[in-house]
Amino acid sequence: MAMVLIALFVGLFAVRLFDLQVVQAQTLNAAAEDNRSVPLKILGMRGDIYDATGVVLAHSVLRYDITASPKAAVGPSATPEIAAAKLAETRADATRIAAITGQNPDDIVAALTDAVAADSAADYAYVVKQVDVETFEAIKALDIPWVYYEAHPARTYPDGAVAGNLVGYVGAANEAQAGVELSEDSCLAASDGTETYERSEDGVRIPGSTVETVAAVDGSDVVLTIDADLQWFVQQTLAKYAQEYGAGWGTVVVQEVRTGKLLAVADYPSVDPNNVDATAASDAGSRAFTAPFEPGSTFKTLTAASLIDSGQATPLSHVLAPYRITDDGVDINDSESHGTWRLTLTGVLKESSNTGMSRLGQLLSPQQRLDYMTAFHLGTTSEVGFPGEEPGYLGDNAPDWNAQTDYATTFGQGLTTTAIQTASIYQAIGNGGVRMPVSLVSGCRAADGTITDAPATAGSQVVSPQAARETVDMLENVATKGWLASRIAIPGYRIATKTGTAQHSDGNGDYADTFNVSLAGLAPAEDPQYVVSVSLGDPVRMNNSGATAPIFREVMAQVLKQFQVIPSGSSSPDIDTDW
Amino acid sequence: MSSSVAYSPVRRPLGAFGQTGPALGASASGPASASASVASGVAVDLPGLDTLLDPFVQPIRRISIVAARANRRARPKVFYAAVIVAGLGVVMLSQLMMSIALSDGAYTINRLMSDQKSQARSIQALTEELGTLSSPQNLAANAESLGMVQNTNPVWLRMSDGAVIGTPTAAAPGTGAIGAAGSQVPNELLTGIPLVTGQ
Structure with missing residues (x-):
């Protein structure tokens, strides 16, 4: 009998043992593991954005959400007395937090009581989101038992609006929304990792228990061609004069002639990526890339270079330029009434005669002129690939323009270019006719210093070196003999410039009675190194290109100083402007 | 064999x-x-x-030889038992010591990790502050408030022959890059940071 009982018990135990050790083993192991181990998200940090000199323009930081356990703070209590005491204590704690964050303590308590009212076991509520390190440390030092913390990656822009329109910004969840942040997102983006570890009762990590399941990958850095100091100066100068002359918008592009690198691209109004909401949405991008407009007379440089390159004209070619031309289907005139001028091509540029340029422009076929425009990369977006970048527009049915457009396109009306494209035309002229790809980003720099995605460096010969040189010579005569000569002169340097005062569309297929004014130029003209191209939209207090003169002069002088360009030591050539 | x-x-x-x-x-x-x-x-x-x-x-x-064998074998038994018990003791003791050392290390690691975290936070806070203070807007505004005015009329001295290129003109207060117009390049981070002269 005893033996039977023993056998029965042993059998029972054996069955239970088998059940625990074999049948339920996996579930129980997993449950035990869950009890001991803590999964942890390892944050990958988004790459930074640097200027060409190593200044950080966009920086990844951690921000902290302060959260609370409403249940622990104001949850159900055993007696009303305890509840009242607990509420009073929570209120005191909330007052201490509010003193740091500047919130209303009643709002903090209300958020907690509301959460408990909705669910008596509520264990999660926000006290305040995205506070910086200082605030976080101060709240942490209060050592309030119902307060918890979560770190989040966020973005800060130390230089504010300096290059803000170019750098762009990210959204609340650190997602790229505009500018280089968006166009270079694949370089900058990080991916989070996870690890698990076991911890003891008091939260201490048990040695050797850490398992990294997914490694976090930090993003790479983006290096721009922009010089932050110059960028600031250009933005400041542009904004100052744009306000003085009542312009609605303005852009200044500074480009290096030999490389095609953009050294500064200023937009007015500018956006501070730290506070995007303070700027109208229409001003948050970069107009220099995204807002093509009819360039007007700065475009005559391209027509002149095309004429010389094709052998159809020289700087001394003669033309009769009346005030007005009314050919079949054509009605164009110069900006100010005058008798018929006997101009050379140089004189056409100096006087900015629309009629003279139209007559000379007819020496080339529309197809030839379109080919030159295309060679100068007009009608297509630049190599930068800026978010929302526009290609510009070369007129209806190009090159089968109607008669009016056929004439108008010789002097920059009837087609549109971006400020970047205009600067690029002058870059090619200044670089012996070799157009370099426009670049804003020098590359994506990995943690080990290797650069990828470097921009293309192969230029293309658009016009002959001789044609380019003669065009610069003509533009020097514009700078020295034109009506703005005294206001743009920089002592010691030869400069080559061309102004533009362009009508712009009123949006209904007609021209508005306001103007976009511009000035583009090269210095030092004997060996051009820098392009500065200025545009102002509708400057109501000075409705001509004179508004752009002080901006051009101050920016160009700053460029020559900052990059230590040696003064010219020679004078500009003197080319006859009339006959 | x-x-x-x-x-x-x-x-x-x-x-x-x-x-x-x-x-x-x-x-x-x-x-x-x-x-x-x-x-x-x-x-x-x-x-x-x-x-x-x-x-x-x-x-x-x-x-x-019955009796003699019993005597002779009794002594090694006690000896071996003592050795084994002592060995066990040593093993257990060293295990205990190792365990203590390990958990002590765990607490040290924990403390150092939290130190590291808090130092990283300090670095971040200081880097942010430095970045903000060294922003061009702030430097230029401070420089002008201290009377350093950038002359918009540059003049060059040519070293080869000592020629002065341009007409030297003193920069009047308020004609610098910021000048009377004030800083036109906003930076939200500079809110509440006074100029050095305003402190």
Whole structure:
């Protein structure tokens, strides 16, 4: 009998043992593991954005959400007395937090009581989101038992609006929304990792228990061609004069002639990526890339270079330029009434005669002129690939323009270019006719210093070196003999410039009675190194290109100083402007 | 070969189980059982040699010296037990010590990790502050407030012949890059940071 009982018990135990050790083993192991181990998200940090000199323009930081356990703070209590005491204590704690964050303590308590009212076991509520390190440390030092913390990656822009329109910004969840942040997102983006570890009762990590399941990958850095100091100066100068002359918008592009690198691209109004909401949405991008407009007379440089390159004209070619031309289907005139001028091509540029340029422009076929425009990369977006970048527009049915457009396109009306494209035309002229790809980003720099995605460096010969040189010579005569000569002169340097005062569309297929004014130029003209191209939209207090003169002069002088360009030591050539 | 065969019956009292070949030249063609009997015969005949060769396997001694053996074996037993218990003790003690050292290390690691975190936070806060303070807007505004005005009318001195290029003009207060217009390049981060002259 005893033996039977023993056998029965042993059998029972054996069955239970088998059940625990074999049948339920996996579930129980997993449950035990869950009890001991803590999964942890390892944050990958988004790459930074640097200027060409190593200044950080966009920086990844951690921000902290302060959260609370409403249940622990104001949850159900055993007696009303305890509840009242607990509420009073929570209120005191909330007052201490509010003193740091500047919130209303009643709002903090209300958020907690509301959460408990909705669910008596509520264990999660926000006290305040995205506070910086200082605030976080101060709240942490209060050592309030119902307060918890979560770190989040966020973005800060130390230089504010300096290059803000170019750098762009990210959204609340650190997602790229505009500018280089968006166009270079694949370089900058990080991916989070996870690890698990076991911890003891008091939260201490048990040695050797850490398992990294997914490694976090930090993003790479983006290096721009922009010089932050110059960028600031250009933005400041542009904004100052744009306000003085009542312009609605303005852009200044500074480009290096030999490389095609953009050294500064200023937009007015500018956006501070730290506070995007303070700027109208229409001003948050970069107009220099995204807002093509009819360039007007700065475009005559391209027509002149095309004429010389094709052998159809020289700087001394003669033309009769009346005030007005009314050919079949054509009605164009110069900006100010005058008798018929006997101009050379140089004189056409100096006087900015629309009629003279139209007559000379007819020496080339529309197809030839379109080919030159295309060679100068007009009608297509630049190599930068800026978010929302526009290609510009070369007129209806190009090159089968109607008669009016056929004439108008010789002097920059009837087609549109971006400020970047205009600067690029002058870059090619200044670089012996070799157009370099426009670049804003020098590359994506990995943690080990290797650069990828470097921009293309192969230029293309658009016009002959001789044609380019003669065009610069003509533009020097514009700078020295034109009506703005005294206001743009920089002592010691030869400069080559061309102004533009362009009508712009009123949006209904007609021209508005306001103007976009511009000035583009090269210095030092004997060996051009820098392009500065200025545009102002509708400057109501000075409705001509004179508004752009002080901006051009101050920016160009700053460029020559900052990059230590040696003064010219020679004078500009003197080319006859009339006959 | 022949000598090894000769002693093997002695070292293996069970005889035949270990036997692999005929023993000592006697009736070489006999069966296994015959060899066993020959083997025991040899053991009895050569007690001295046997003792020399293998003192521990000694059927003759087991029979003869009872009391003496009991005494002799009691002492090693206590000794071994003591050694084992002491060994166990040492093992357990060192395990305890290691465990203490490990958890002490765990707390040290924990403390250092939280130190590292808080230092990283300090670095971040200071880097942010430095970045903001070194922003061009802030530097330019401070410089102008201290009376350093950038002259918009640059003049050059040519080293080769000492020529002055341009007309030197003093920069009047308020004509600098910021000047009367004020800073036009906003930076939200500079809110609440006073100029050095305003402190």
